[in-house]
Amino acid sequence: MDIRLEAIGHDYGRTEVLRDITLDIPSGRIVCLVGPSGCGKSTLLRLIGGLERPARGRVLMLGEPPADCLNPLTFVFQDFALLPWRTVRGNVALVLEDHRLPPGRMEAVISDVLARTRLSDFAGALPRQLSGGMKQRVAIARALAVNPAVMLMDEPLSALDAQTRELLMDDLVALWTRTPFTAVYVTHNLAEAVRLGHRVAVLSRRPGRIREVVEIDRPLGERGYADADLERIQKHLWGLMRDEARAADEELVDG
Amino acid sequence: MDIRLEAIGHDYGRTEVLRDITLDIPSGRIVCLVGPSGCGKSTLLRLIGGLERPARGRVLMLGEPPADCLNPLTFVFQDFALLPWRTVRGNVALVLEDHRLPPGRMEAVISDVLARTRLSDFAGALPRQLSGGMKQRVAIARALAVNPAVMLMDEPLSALDAQTRELLMDDLVALWTRTPFTAVYVTHNLAEAVRLGHRVAVLSRRPGRIREVVEIDRPLGERGYADADLERIQKHLWGLMRDEARAADEELVDG
Amino acid sequence: MADTAAGMAAAVEVPFRGGGFAPRPKRWVGPATFLALIALAEWGTWAGWISPLTLPRPSAVVETLIALARSGLMFDHLLPSLTRLAVGAALGVGAGIAVGVLIGLFSHLRAALVPLVAALFPIPKIALLPLFVIWFGIDEGSKYALIAFGTFTPTVVATFGAVDNVDRSLIRMGQSFGLSWWSIVRKIVLPGAMPGILSGLRISLAIAIILLVAAEMLGARYGIGAYILEAGALYDLERLFAGVVILSLLGVLTSAAIGALERRLLGWRG
Amino acid sequence: MADTAAGMAAAVEVPFRGGGFAPRPKRWVGPATFLALIALAEWGTWAGWISPLTLPRPSAVVETLIALARSGLMFDHLLPSLTRLAVGAALGVGAGIAVGVLIGLFSHLRAALVPLVAALFPIPKIALLPLFVIWFGIDEGSKYALIAFGTFTPTVVATFGAVDNVDRSLIRMGQSFGLSWWSIVRKIVLPGAMPGILSGLRISLAIAIILLVAAEMLGARYGIGAYILEAGALYDLERLFAGVVILSLLGVLTSAAIGALERRLLGWRG
C-alpha cells in the first residue's frame, strides 16, 4: 500500500504550521522527514495517521493493505507510549485484544513479534524495569504485532542515548532486511536519516514546506557505521538546514 | 590547575560502581569519559566535583586555580538545572550573589558571559520560554561566570535534539578556541567525544574501570562535521564498547 | 487523479480517528446549570411539589440576603467571621508552613513530627471544642485556636510534601556552585516549594471556612457561622440557605484570591 | 606522590560539599517523641502543674479505654460507627468516582458540574444537619447521607483531576491502534487515573472519619462520635480523649489500608 500526500496544509489557531506538502511514500521503502524544531514534522505524521484532520489537502491510501493487517497506519512514538501497568506481553496484547482473533492466534502473534525483537526473555517484565532502548523495542514489537501497512515513526530513537540509538538502528535495519516494511520516519538526526532512509525529505522552518527530497540508493544493509558517501549526503543535508536550525533554536517559546 | 584521580573506587550499598580509576586531567584540555549506561560516569564526575566522597582513593587538585576563580570545580548538567523562577540574568546572578563582589562587578561579569554565549538579547527571558539548546547555553554562561578552573560536564548535550547538539558543539569549540578551558566531559555519544576530546577515556561496564585512554591530537578547531580520521577513531571506540553497550541496555533495572 | 498515478489501485482518504479526551471549555453551560437548578427549585416550591420543609424558595433566600445587607446586619456578621478566619488561618498557616519547612529540611524533626501530625490529622475539630473552650476561653481565643488548629495540619503536610518535591538536581546544582546552606534554602528550596505550598493553602483555607461554623458554635452571637446555627435552631431555612450562600461565595472568593496569588507568584510556570 | 608528577604544585584533596537535603528515616525518633509527650503529660497531671481541667492523665485515658473494651461498650460504639463509615463512604466515594470519571470524559458534564461541585465544597456539613434530618430521616439515613455528601465532593475533584492527568500520549497511542472508545476508557484512562483516585480516597476517608462526629450529633445513642459528644457535653476529659484516640487510630488504620491497596494496585509504579 502506498501513501500519497496531496497539497497538505495545516494551521493551529492563526499559526500556519504546514504549507502545500505533496509527497509519495512508496510501498516497502522508508521515507525520512527531517527539518528544524517546530517545523511541523510531528503534525504531518499525525495527519498521515488520521489522528488529526488536515486543514487543506488530502492524505490518500493507494491500494489494499496486506491481507492480515489489523491496523494499516501504525505509530511508533518518541516517548514509547507503553502502559506502565502492563507487562511487555500485556502491552503487545493490548493492540490485539479488540480484534477478536481466533483462539491461540493472539498468543502466536505475540510470541512471534517478541522473538523478532529479541524480547522473548522479557515478556513478563514491567516497563519500569526496562532501559529506554528495550522500551522502544517493545513499542516496535507492538507495532509489528498488528502487521501494519505503513509504520509512522516519530523520532523513535531520540529519547535514547547515543549508544543505544546505534544498537537500535542496527535492529531496525535487520528487521527491514528480513521483511521490508513501509515507513515514514521523522527525525532530527541526519545520521539516522542517511542510515535508514531510502528517501529523505527536508522541510523548511515553520510553516513547513518541502525544500528538497534526496534519494539514497545504497541498500540499507550495506550502510556502515561511518560511511564516507553517507557522510557526504549528511553534510549536504546539514548545509541545507544549519541556519534554519539555529534560527529555530533561538526562537522564544512564547511572549 | 590539574586534576588527578588516584585509584578511585566507589560503591552504592553492596553494588560496586567504580573500581580503581586513575586518570590525569591536564590543565587546558578536554578529557572525555565514555562508557555504557550505568557504568558510573556520572558518579565519577560527582566524586571529582566533591558532591560525593569516594569510598576508596583520592581526587587531588594540583596547583592553584586562576586568580579570579570563584568556584574551581564547576558543573554543567544534562538537565540544565536552571531555576525556572529566575530569568536568564537571574540564573547567572545566582552563582555570584554569595561572593560579595565589588559593586558593578557582578553586572559586568554577567554581561560578559551572556555576550560570549550570544544570549545578551535573552537576558530577561524565563527558562520556560527557551528551547533546550538555549537553556544549555544559559547553563554554560552560568558556569563561565564563576571562571572555573575545571568544567565538569555531564552529558551536556544529550537532552538536546541532534541539530541543536551539532550547533552547541560548534559553540563549545568556539568558546574553547577563544580561551581554552579545562573540562571533564561525560558523554554517551562517540561523535561528541571525538569532536571535543583531547583525550577519551573508555570505561568498562559496572564496576567501571578504565579500559583504554585514546589521545586525539588534531586541534579542536580543525575537526569538521564528518571527518574521516575522526570517523576511524570513533569506529575504534564503538568496537570497544558495542557489546558492553548491548549488555548494559538489556539489563533489567530491578527484580 | 489518484488513479492516474497508482494505476488500478483504489485511493481512499485516511479515516480520522483522533480527537476527544480533551475537555473543551463550554462557557455558558456552568451558569445555565445553576440557573436551571434554581428555576426548578423556585417552580417546585411555588407550585408546592417541593414542601417548604425541604427547601426554601430561592427568591425568598435572595430577599433574605438583600434584607440582611440593607439592615447592615450582614456586615455585623461578616466582620467577626472574617476576623476569625484571618487571624485563625494566619496563625495556623504560618505555623504550618514553618513547621513543614523544618520537617522538610531536618531528618530528626521529620521523624519526630510526621507521626504526630498524622495522628492529629483525623481528629475531628468539633470533638475538641469543649477542650478548646477550657484552654482558650469562650471568647475569640477558642475560635482562633480551632481554625488555627484545623488549618495547621493540612498546611504542614502540604508544605513538607512540597519541600520534598523540590527538584533535587537544582539543590545539587546549588551545592556544586558552593552556595551556602542558607542561600540554597532561600533561593532554591523555598521558591521551589511555593507551588505546593500554595495549593496546600487552597485546601487549608477551604477547611478554615468549613470550620467557621464549628468555631462559632460556642459563645458567638455574631458571625456567619453563628447566623447559620441560629437559623438551623429556629428551622428558618431561608436564613440557613442565605448563610450557606455567603459561605459558599466566601469559598469561591478565597479560591479566586489564591488563583490570583498563584498567577503572580508562579508566573514562571507559564 | 602528587609532587613528583606536578612538580612544585600543591596537591589538595577536593573538598566535600554535597550531601544533606535528603531526609533519612530515623525509626526510633517517632515512637520516642510520642512516649516523651505522654510521659510529660502523665508527670504534669500527677505532679499537679497540669490541671485536670486542662488535660486528662494519660494513664486514666488508657484505663478508660481498657474499661470500655472490657465492658463490651467499645464494641457497641464501634460497630454502628464503622457501619456508618462504611456505608456512607461507599456511597459517597462510589458516586464521586463515577461522577468524576464522567466529568473527566465529557466536556458538557464538566462545564455543568464543576462549578456546582466548587460551590458545594466549602459548605460546612454541620450547617446542613437539620435539613439532612428532614431529607433522610433521623435514623441511619441522615448519617449515611452526611458522610456520603462529605466524601462525595473531594472524591469528584480528585477523580476528574486524575482523569485529566492521564498521559494524553497513551490515549493517542490507543487511538492510533484503532482501540474502541470503551477500550481506551477501560484499559488506559481508568488504570492511568488509579493513582490519583487512590490518593483522593485517602483524603475522602479522613474526611469521613472527621464527619463521623458531626453525623452522630443527631439522634445517635451509640457510636464513637456520640460517645465523644457525650463526653464533651459532660466535660469528661478522660472519655473525650479515649474517643479521640479511637478515632485517631481509626484514621491511621484507614491510611495504612489504603497504603496496602496502593501497593497492591499500583505495584507497577515500582
Next chain:
Amino acid sequence: RRRVVVGAMNLTSHAGSFIALERGYFADAGLDAELKFFQAAQPMAVAIASRDADFGVTAISGGLLSLAQKGAVKVIGGALSEEKGIDGQKILASDAAFKAGLTSPAGLDGKRFGITTAGSSFHYMGARIAAAHGGRPEFVPLQKVGAVIGALKSGQIDAWSIVPHIAKPLAASGAVHIIGNVADYLPGYQVTTVFTSAANAGGDRGLVEAFLQAFSRGVADYNAAMVDRSAGEAAMQAVVDIIHKYVYADQPREKAAVSIINGSMRLNEGAAINLASVRDQLEWFQSEGLVDAGITLETFLDTSYVKVIGA
C-alpha cells in the same frame, strides 16, 4: 395495635412517657409505642416534622414555631409547668459573678447569660427575668447543656436558668449559686408541651386521643408519686425505678434516686395547657424577630384535645 414512635429525652420531665410505656398504658390504649431518644429538643421537633417520630414533649422554641408555621407540627397539650409552691427551675450565677455582686436576678443587666441556641427556652427565660428588672443580658449560645454547665462552672458566663435536679447538685458543689426561682418571675410558665405532626393532629384524632389518654395516665402516676407524694413511699420508689431506667442510668440507683426526687416538677394533669403562658412566649419570640410575625396561636396550637387553663 397502632405503632407509634414517641420522642423522648433522658430527663425526668419525660417521665409521663416512661411510665406510660413501662406500665402498659400505651398498650391499653391500643398503641404499640416505641421510645426514641434525642440529645436536644430541636432535633426532636425536626424528627416529628420528618415523620421519624409521632409524638414528642419539648419546650416551645423558635424552631418548633417555625416548623409549625411550615405546617409540619402542632402543639396538642402541656407537659411540664412551673407552679408556685413546687420547687421549679432555678436561676444560677457563677461563683465569680456571684462574688462580684450578682446575687439576685436584679443584677442581670449586661451580664453573660448562657443559652443553648437562640430561640431556646433558656433565651426566653433569661430575657423575661432580666426584663422584670429592666435589664438586658448578653446571651451566649453554647449549643449544648453540657457546654453551658462547663462555661458556668469556669466563670466564662455569668448566669443561667435550669431545672432543679441539675441546678441543685451544681450549687451544692459550690461552683455556682442559686440566685432566684423562675416561678417567681413566670408564674404558671408552660415549660414543655406535647406535640405531634400536623397530619396526626388534623387527620388522625383517634391516634392522638389514644396517645394523650395513655400519656395522661403516666403523668397522673408521676404527679401522685413524686409531686404530691400522695401515693406513699413504695409507689414513689416504684416510679423512681422506672425513671432510673432512662435517667441517670449510668449512675447507681441510690445516687440517681436523689437527683430524680430532687428534680420532681409538676406535669400538667390531663396534659392541660396554659394558654396565657404560651401566648406570652409566642409574643416574646415575635418581638425579638426570632420567628415570623405572622404566626398566630392557631398556627401552632390545637386546643381541641385538652383542657385549656390560664386563658
